[in-house]
Amino acid sequence: MMIRKATLAGLFTFALALQTAGIAVSEPLSHEGMVKAAIEQHIVPHFNALKAAAEPLPAAVANVCKTGSPEVNRALSDQLAKTVVAYAGVDFLRFGPMLEKGRREQLSFWPDPRGYVSRQMRLILTKQDEALAQPGAIGKQSAAVQGLTALEYLIRDEEAPLGPDASARYRCLLAEAIAGNIVRLTSELAEEWEKPGGWAEKMLKPGPENDTYKSADEAAVEVVKALIVGISLTADVQMKPQIDPKIRLKPPYDKSGLQKPYYTATVTSLRHLYNALQLESWLPANRRWMKDWANGTWRTLESSDGAGGRAAHAERDDAPTPREVFDRANALRNMVANRLAVTAKLTVGFNELDGD
Known part of the structure; x- marks a missing residue:
């Protein structure tokens, strides 16, 4: 018992020392926090825009x-x-x-x-x-x-x-x-x-009487699935037709020349939602490499103009090819679904694109 008390005291002293030194000791963002951040920081502002x-x-x-x-x-x-x-x-x-x-x-x-x-x-x-x-x-x-x-x-x-x-x-x-x-x-x-009783309230107030979300976990899964769907759409619908001639699919709003702005807006929005969810806050110390890998992947996606060229705001000197963007987006989708979500104790399961 004395050893346990000493250990707890040591941990408390260590945490206090970190805070005193200005180093934040952060807890993972809760499932409730994920939903709240997604709705208030991302979903509602984007629909209002x-x-x-x-x-x-x-x-x-x-x-x-x-x-x-x-x-x-x-x-x-x-x-x-x-x-x-x-x-x-x-x-x-x-x-x-x-x-x-x-x-x-x-x-x-x-x-x-x-x-x-x-x-x-x-x-x-x-x-x-x-x-x-x-x-x-x-x-x-x-x-x-x-x-x-x-x-x-x-x-x-x-x-x-x-x-x-x-x-x-x-x-x-x-x-x-x-x-x-x-x-x-x-x-x-x-x-x-x-609106009162609308979808935001439905997600923020899960429970037995809620006809859609019985727990905060279910509401958080919904938002994470949307992120995965978005990454999937970027890879499979925007990029894959550019590398597979068998797929006869015109770019989005090509008559208006909006393929590149559409891609940029998609990737920008996806990363904004990704950042709001803070899935990386659940990573243990030995998996923090995933955060660096994800940041590099987002930089690659953001450096593309969506049509084989280099974006004006790119952090890379070269233009990522459609194949590279497709591969990196697929890898990011898998990491979110099979690594980050699992680490955050969320069971994503299938998404609406499975089986397409």
């Missing part, structure tokens, strides 16, 4: 359809780009409000390897049913014609551009309806997270 980016879209479309001047066309293109980039920061949060009612597919129908957007948009434009321009009507149609990808199709159609000409009248009606639907969807997402 998406909502703010989307709100000017209807007016921007209306201005183009009214005047058709180069200035208003550039303004619409810029606003579409801002909204797409903001969406890239939340695309991987495929649970809760994004999952409910199919909002993710409605907001951005990509990837689209079978070309549903162009086929269904052509059909609508052929029929020219003006009932679709009525409030709420477009939101009852196929997800492929409701969101950003459908609006991009109309904005980037050089053969039949939006404008004040009579020939563009129906296209303008449709574009304004889609832009309004995008505003509705982004507003719903932000509201569903923040």
Whole structure:
């Protein structure tokens, strides 16, 4: 007993000495802390940013359809780009409000390897049913014609551009309806997270009466799975088509030239969520090498422009190849799922991409 007391006293003295010397003695971030940090630092701010980016879209479309001047066309293109980039920061949060009612597919129908957007948009434009321009009507149609990808199709159609000409009248009606639907969807997402009894409260107050999360562990697993999904999407959907010619998948929003900004926004958002979760705080001293490895991997992902080039803000002198980015992203996904999550006492299991 005396030895045990001496040992405890020694540990206390050692910890006190570290604190006195200015060296922090930190505890791992709890599962409750992970969820709180993810929601407050990452999820809610990103959905609010998406909502703010989307709100000017209807007016921007209306201005183009009214005047058709180069200035208003550039303004619409810029606003579409801002909204797409903001969406890239939340695309991987495929649970809760994004999952409910199919909002993710409605907001951005990509990837689209079978070309549903162009086929269904052509059909609508052929029929020219003006009932679709009525409030709420477009939101009852196929997800492929409701969101950003459908609006991009109309904005980037050089053969039949939006404008004040009579020939563009129906296209303008449709574009304004889609832009309004995008505003509705982004507003719903932000509201569903923040409202009383909304998804944030559901995750922050798990328990027996909670119909989704019975414990803080389950809520934390949900967020970690979203991080893994995001890394998976970066590797398999953004990078793999660049190294495997058998995969016929166009880059995200390639008609608007947004492949590189989309990639950068995705990686930036993923790392921000990764940092907020502080999974590395659970690592024992003999596994701290994982932190250094992960930092190096994030630097590699951030040094790529997503299309084989070097990012303007890169910390590396060379450009990581698509193969290197793909391999490093896959390795990071495996480390998060099989090492960091396990060390943090979280059982991730499968994610929504398994079996694809």
